[in-house]
Amino acid sequence: MISPLTTTTSVQTSLLSVRALSVEFRTRTGTVKALENISFHINKGETLGIVGESGSGKSVLALAILGILDRAGHIPTGEVLWSQNTETYNLLKMPEKKLRQLRGKELSMIFQNPRVALNPIRKVGKQLVDVLRCHADLPRSALKNRALELLTSVKIPDPEQRYDAYPYELSGGLCQRIMIALALACSPQLLIADEPTTGLDVTTQATVMNLLKDLATDQTMATVVITHDLALASEYCDRIIVMHAGHIVESAPTHPLFSQPRHPYTAKLIAATPEPHKGFNDLIPILGSLPDLRRSDLPPCRFISRCDRASEQCQQEPLTYQQLEVDHWVGCWHPLGVLQ
Amino acid sequence: MTLSQPVSPLAQVRYILSENYVTFGAFLLFFVMVIFALLGDAIAPYDPLASNASIALSPPSLAHWFGTDDLGRDVLSRVLVATRLDLGIAVVAVVLSFALGSILGTCSGYFGGWCDRIISRIIDTLMAFPLFILAMGLVAALGNTVENIIYATAVINLPLYTRVVRAEILVRRDAGYVEAARLAGNGHLRIMAAHLFPNVLPVMMVHISLNMGWAILNAAGLSFIGLGVRPPTPEWGIMVAEGATYIISGEWWLAIFPGAVLMLAVFCFNLLGDGLRDLIDPRMRT
């Protein structure tokens, strides 16, 4: 299996390098092959977008990297390489205790629906202090002040009062900022933001994303933005990975991806995304739906049933990735715009 | 996959039961209990009321599987015959409770407004009492008879049925088919009785089954403290009460056998209820 972006040079310069990662879930009705052979990397300070439909495995990928998959999940193959202080560690093989020291400190995550992602019966300030107490090397007396500083850094007005607030008393946007404060409390190297703007209104979305961008620049933090919103990804990300049904189908810097999509799925996603100049009738839905990932007879390319370019080759041969341009990879036998 | 000919109901039942051994077992036990209740007199090896002082307090033996009590009566026969009374009290009480509770709950849920407020207030007031104690008070006020045990048990089970039916009706009140029935000119009574309530029945079957166990326990508890049933009538609660004095001196069979059978009966209904619930709506599981 040839995987993209795993040349030795990229491993050396990248912060996080995922190689041939597969994730399965055991359920009563069968084993769900949620992720298959996922490989990508992210460099220091970069903003990477992971886009795809609901159910494409984006969130599972994030949870697997952090090591907080559901009990039913299990990782048959793959490596997650993390570089820190010129050392490289495989997160999947790390003992839980050491992993916990990384989580929340060097490697953080924020989630969608911030209001329910915070402990409903604990004051938000206290929740911040919990994380600080766990990871930061501060004396007890300094914890509250540091928490207040964090609240200020995420631009929460009136931090003294908000410190004592409960999540139900705050708006969705404020809760998301609290989550960002929690995640950034110890200046992590990498932040994974899973659908950070879903459930928020448009103005708040922009504020939250701008906040993330500013903080990332200030702290030279790499960000992974997981979203189904292509427009959001196009605006804030340096590079984008497109996922479909547990596979990466395309990976490219933002501009080339949108101007010259190579995978039929990417093209269809773009065509289905609303834009100011497009009328409702200009939007083209993608036919079909995600295949049932419990089936044992899944084709090598999981897009086959929805693809109008599929051939015998797609049914038979295992999926490989081709590099079409610098840094532009696609997993398809019949990519767009390439003469066969 | 091609469609074969339609599956017969018997095959369906067999399939469902094969997936749920425990429920199947509970069904069998339920069946056995019903047989005992109906044919207890005929099956019992001895006359449950026949006393024989010479063999009083003899431990279980081949002749008397459950031993004999302080008056020389065969415990097994008494336990068998008692099934009718214990199950009977519970069944009648539950039926009464269910009938009245369904009417109150349906009206309450369907009409809303003052009707709902008054009925809910009454139910809340009943629930403000520890239910067993309310039953004690009712029997004291109405008189110490088996009939009143039934009424008291029915009253304390009323809140459960009223509330559940009300909740189910509330969920379905604005459903499409109700609206259609209304537009077709059906009166309130017809809508409630013929359209709404039948849809609630499957869920109610689960509650009835689970409640039966509780009703049996309640009735046995009341007779344990001396209400309702009088000696020498065989009934599980009163048999445990009579046998209690002998346990301290080691004659355990007088109290333990009726108590164990009582427990088995309640367990059977609880398992049945759990099984029904899994069949009808697994989401109800806590």
Next chain:
Amino acid sequence: MSRPSTLSIVIRRIIGALPSILGVIIVTFVLTRALPGDPAAYFAGPAASQEAIDQIRETLGLNRSLPEQFIIYVGELLRGDLGNSLTTGQTVVSDLLTRLPASLELTLAGLVFSLTLALPLGILAATRPGSWIDHGVRVLATAGVSLPTFFTGLLLIYVFYFLLGVAPAPLGRLAILYSPPDQLTGLFLVDSLLTGDLETFRAALGQLMLPAITLGLFALAPLARVTRAAMLSVLSSDFIRTARASGLAPHTILFGYAFRNALLPVVTTLGVVFSFLLGANVLVEKVFAWPGIGSYAVSALIASDYAAVQGFVLTMALLYVVLNLLIDLLYTVIDPRAGVES
């Protein structure tokens, strides 16, 4: 959004309990005065002469109209007059007060026993799904509610007193050899500890164990089941995932975050559990000859001591209302959202 003060929440809850209290009083009124038959005959007792019955009718105002009777009844209640007991000859109120501490001690001990087992079992079952503890708790939950309390009690007596000889004879709160400790709270365990009388403490504890366990076993099943269910539900919720992603230590997540949230349904269930407990109390007191208000009521029932029985029902109902109020308040302490009325 400002939160209402604790005091205002407490006051609002108390006011909310008033309709229940009124309802209880009305129901007991109906039970005592408004049922078919001659209430005066009930109160006078089965052995009373016609004159005695007429006398009672006068004294209790049973010949007046119902609304008048209700006012008289409420007046009596406010004065603390629940009538006189035929069997003891004392006022029902003094009888009940003398015996209340015994029942309270029993119920509290039972509750403590049941919570001490139910909470850890529920937590363990939830954190180790599919293990034998998990299956065990689920079986316990179904089997536990099938157990007749009086049967369990007798079984325990047979095994631990008769067969094993480790438990003392089930003859009440203290064996004859011992005298009760000085009355401070009425709870023998507390009083003997407070007066430093360790011998009596041990004796009282020994007598209390089996009845408390019997009572507690009854509450164990629903409490363990709801703890397990609540923990399962909370552990799979979003905010626990956030806590794990933040790298918090497992025991912080389990107790500080998960358990506190899981307590909410448990506290709610306590209300229902208390209803069962107060009823089961009566049965346990009979089995173990425990001199509480439950056994008082049982003897009153058999002797047709009408006033005593109704006094008992009223007292237990009011106690239950107060307990529910306390549970409600406990809930608002744990859950800051509860004080906010929507």
